[in-house]
Amino acid sequence: MRAGDLEGAVSGGAEGAAALGKLTSVVLDALAEGAVTRGGPLPAGGPQAVARRLRAAVGPVLPEYGTGAEEALRTVTRAVAEGAADPADPWCVAHLHCPPLAVAAAADLAASALNPSMDSWDQAPAAAVLEQEVTAALGALVHPGGPAPDALVTSGGTEANLVALLLARERAGAATVRVVCGDTAHHSVRRAAWLLGLPEPVVLPCRDGRLDPAAVDRALTGLAAPALVVATAGTTDEGRIDPLPQLADVARRHGAELHVDAAYGGPLLFSDRLAPRLAGLSAATSVTFDLHKLGWQPVAAGLLTVPDSALLAPLALTADYLNADDDTEAGLPDLLGRSLRTTRRPDVLKIATTLRALGRTGLGALVEHCVRAAEELAARVDAHPRLRRRPGDTGISTVLFRPAAADALTGEAGDALVAEVRRVLLAEGRAVVGRAVAEDADGRRRLWLKATLLHPRTAGEDLEGLLDLVAATAAAVTPAVATTPGAATAAAAGRIRTGNEPEGPR
Ligand SMILES: *Cc1c(COP(=O)(O)O)cnc(C)c1O
Secondary structure, three states: OOOOHHHHOOOOHHHHHHHHHHHHHHHHHHHHHHHHHHOOOOOOOHHHHHHHHHHHHHOOOOOOOOOOHHHHHHHHHHHHHHOOOOOOOOOEOOOOOOOOOHHHHHHHHHHHHHOOOOOOHHHOHHHHHHHHHHHHHHHHHHOOOOOEOEEEEEOOHHHHHHHHHHHHHHHOOOOOOEEEEEOOOOHHHHHHHHHOOOOOOEEEOOEOOEOOHHHHHHHHHOOOOOEEEEEEEOOOOOOOEOOHHHHHHHHHHOOOEEEEEEOOOHHHHHOOOOHHHHOOHHHOOEEEEEOOOOOOOOOOOEEEEEOEHHHHHHHOOOOHHHHOHHHHHOOOOOOHHHOOOOOOOOOHHHHHHHHHHHHHHHHHHHHHHHHHHHHHHHHHHHHOOOEEEOOOOOOOOEEEEEEHHHHHOOOOHHHHHHHHHHHHHHHHOOOEOEEEEEEOOOOOEEEEEEEEOOOOOOOHHHHHHHHHHHHHHHHHHHHHHHHOOOHHHHHHHHOOOOOOOOOOOO
C-alpha cells in the first residue's frame, strides 16, 4: 500500500482488512498512550482545562488540507482518550456507564467496517437474520411463556420507553391512554408521554424508592381512561426493583397494562441466582432492557421486548425504495417496521458476539460479580467511621452514602458539602462519583454520593481507597463550604495533578 493510500481506503472487502489493520494498530497505541497520560479515571483540572488541552491538541477541526489518516487517528484518539472519563477505571462509578467488554468493542469494529444498515434486507442480508435470532432469544428470556416473544433493538432505554408508550397509545385506539408511574421512574417516561401527545402521567410518590401497589390501586380506581402502569426494575438512582408481582396483579384487576423499565435490572435474568428478583416481569406487555449498562456493550445497545411479535404491528410501514409490497411478496424480508429509525447500525453484531462468547451463565456471573461488589462496598461504608450509608438495602449494584461531616452541618450546608466533595474529586481527576437525592431515615430528602458498580472485575477492596479519599476530601473542604460554596471546586481545578504525587491506596 502506497503512502497516502490510507486516506481514501475503504474498510470493507478483502482489501479493507489490511488498511483497517494498519490504522487499528495506530488507534490501539493512541488509546494506551492516552490512558497512561491521563493517569486516573478522568482528566484533571476541570472543564476549562480539559477544553484547553483538547483544543490545543486537535487544532482546527476542518483544516484546509488533511494531516493524513494515521496522524489524524493518533492525534484525535490520544486527545479523547487522555480526556476521557474511563469506566474501566475502578473509581469511575458515577453512572450506569459501563466499561465495554473488549470482545464487544472488537465486534463493533466489524459492524463499522461492514456497515450493514438494518432498514432493508438488501443492506443487511445476514445481519438481519442475526438480529431476528437474537431478538427472539432475548424476547424468550424475558417472556418465557409468550406466544411469540420478540424484541426491537433500540438506541437505549429512552427509545425503548418511547416505543412502549407509542404501542400502548396505538392499542388504546380512540381512547387516550394514561400512564401511571412512580416518582423514581426514569425521566424518559414523562418525556415520551409529552412527545406522544399523551396527558401528563400520574406520578405517584414512592415508598423507600419503590412504587407502592396500594397507591397504584387507588390511582387506577380513580381513572376512567385505559392505563399503562410503568414499573421500574432497577431505578436509575438506586437500582431498586418495584414489587412486580403485586403491580402486575393490581394492573390485571383494573384491566390496565404493565410496562416494565428494566433498562438497568433486565440482565439479572442471565443469572439463575438473581433472576428471581425479577419475578413478575413476564406479566408485562413490554419490557425495556439495556445491554449498555449491565451487559457491557459499547453504546448503543438497547431492547424493547414483547411476549408477542404481533404487538409490534403498529410500527409497520412501507417505503417503496426499502420494502415495496411486491418485493415483500416475492420473499424479501421486510425490516422497516422493526424500528422508529430508518438507517440503523447493526448493534446486534456486538450483542450476538458477546452472548456467544460468554453464554448466559458467563454474563450471569458478571452480573453476580457487580451485585456482590456493591454488597461489599455497602459493608465497607457501614464499617467506615467517617461515612454513612443511606438506610435500607442496596439496590442492584448501587450504593448511596455521604460523609458524616455533612450530617454535622446544619440546613442546606450538609447537601452543599456532599455536592462539593463530588466536584472536587472531578476537578482533581481523582474519582467519578455520582449524586442522588433520596430519603433519609428521618423522612427528609438529602443529597448522597452514588457509586454504581458495573465493572466486571472490580472488587470491594479496590474501593476502600475511594472511601478514604471521599472522607478526607470532605474534611478538607468543610471549612470552605461553610463560607463560600463552590470555592473548593475552583481551588481544586487550579491544582492540576502532576501524575508524580502518591495516588493513595489504588
Ligand atoms: C438508563 C435508563 C434509561 C434510559 O436509557 P438510555 O439507554 O440511557 O436511553 C431508562 N430507564 C432506566 C431505569 C435507566 O436506568
